[in-house]
Amino acid sequence: MALPSPETLQLFLDVATEAAQAAGAVLKTHWGKLQSIEEKGRPGDLVTEADKNAEAVILATFRRHLPDHPILAEESGVIAGSETQYCWAIDPLDGTTNYAHGYPVSGVSIGLLIDDVPTVGVVYDPGRDRLYRAATGLGVTCNRKPIQVSTTAKLQNSLLVTGFAYDRHLTSDNNYAEFCYLTHLTQGVRRGGSASLDLAHVACGELDGYWERGLKPWDIAAGIVLVREAGGIVTAYDQSPLDLSSGRLLATNPAIHAALSAALQATPPLSTWSDVDKMATVAPLS
Ligand code: IPD
Ligand code: CA
Ligand code: CA
Numbered sequence: 402m403a404l405p406s407p408e409t410l411q412l413f414l415d416v417a418t419e420a421a422q423a424a425g426a427v428l429k430t431h432w433g434k435l436q437s438i439e440e441k442g443r444p445g446d447l448v449t450e451a452d453k454n455a456e457a458v459i460l461a462t463f464r465r466h467l468p469d470h471p472i473l474a475e476e477s478g479v480i481a482g483s484e485t486q487y488c489w490a491i492d493p494l495d496g497t498t499n500y501a502h503g504y505p506v507s508g509v510s511i512g513l514l515i516d517d518v519p520t521v522g523v524v525y526d527p528g529r530d531r532l533y534r535a536a537t538g539l540g541v542t543c544n545r546k547p548i549q550v551s552t553t554a555k556l557q558n559s560l561l562v563t564g565f566a567y568d569r570h571l572t573s574d575n576n577y578a579e580f581c582y583l584t585h586l587t588q589g590v591r592r593g594g595s596a597s598l599d600l601a602h603v604a605c606g607e608l609d610g611y612w613e614r615g616l617k618p619w620d621i622a623a624g625i626v627l628v629r630e631a632g633g634i635v636t637a638y639d640q641s642p643l644d645l646s647s648g649r650l651l652a653t654n655p656a657i658h659a660a661l662s663a664a665l666q667a668t669p670p671l672s673t674w675s676d677v678d679k680m681a682t683v684a685p686l687s
Contacts, residue, residue, distance in 0.1 A: 565592070
């Protein structure tokens with residue numbers, strides 16, 4: 402992948418920022434006043450007028466500034482463009498379930514893949530009015546101040562986050578066993594409900610690590626850039642290079658990456674946690 406000049410990356414970052422802030426304004430307008438909450442197909446996979454209207458202002462911003470760039474947007478799908486090395490992965494409202502319930506943890510996520518490599522990322526959290534921005538080689542900021550991942554050195558001292566995809570009712574590969582095991586091994590595992598904010602919270606050191614399966618590029622493209630520029634590591638569960646199309650990732654500070662990877666691969670079956678004698682065979686880390 403040929404990285405564009407810093408000036409070009411900065412321009413892309415500024416366009417993504419303008420789009421994310423415009424979408425954030427739309428999300429604030431609809432907050433607490435939703436008229437329409439529909440299921441998109443799978444149970445629990447919701448879409449509201451906030452998702453649709455926020456996506457519309459993002460797409461309008463890109464049409465104005467970067468009309469030849471291809472886009473993959475959650476609600477509109479693929480929008481072709483002649484600059485085929487680029488693809489903007491856009492989630493206008495990441496955390497729709499939280500938003501629809503009035504739980505203030507959701508955000509706008511706009512990431513640029515260059516030849517499939519996440520390279521520019523903007524995540525806006527309207528609930529906390531936080532703007533996270535990063536581009537490869539240009540660093541990462543939250544509200545214009547540099548951020549970095551945590552220094553927590555041991556898995557047993559870590560606070561993690563994960564999530565459960567909409568197909569969790571249909572597959573036993575649903576992350577339930579991993580959630581129990583990591584809850585057993587650490588100071589806690591949170592379920593934030595917004596993959597892009599989960600990654601942003603790892604990038605700013607509020608959380609030490611994140612893993613999840615069943616993710617789409619629009620959930621994670623931006624957040625991956627945030628974590629990497631903040632000094633974190635993002636890979637597949639087994640530490641091999643990230644494959645976005647797998648929908649699975651592991652993002653942590655550098656100190657706990659190997660230990661969390663090992664734990665994910667050694668997860669005991671879910672039945673372990675229904676029986677206190679079986680549980681006792683799984684020692685917490687010391
Ligand atoms: C969801 C959130 C959630 C994750 C799901 C995503 P949506 O995105 O990021 O945290 O667990 O897998 O689909 O549907 O709110 O945009
Ligand atoms: Ca999402
Ligand atoms: Ca969404």
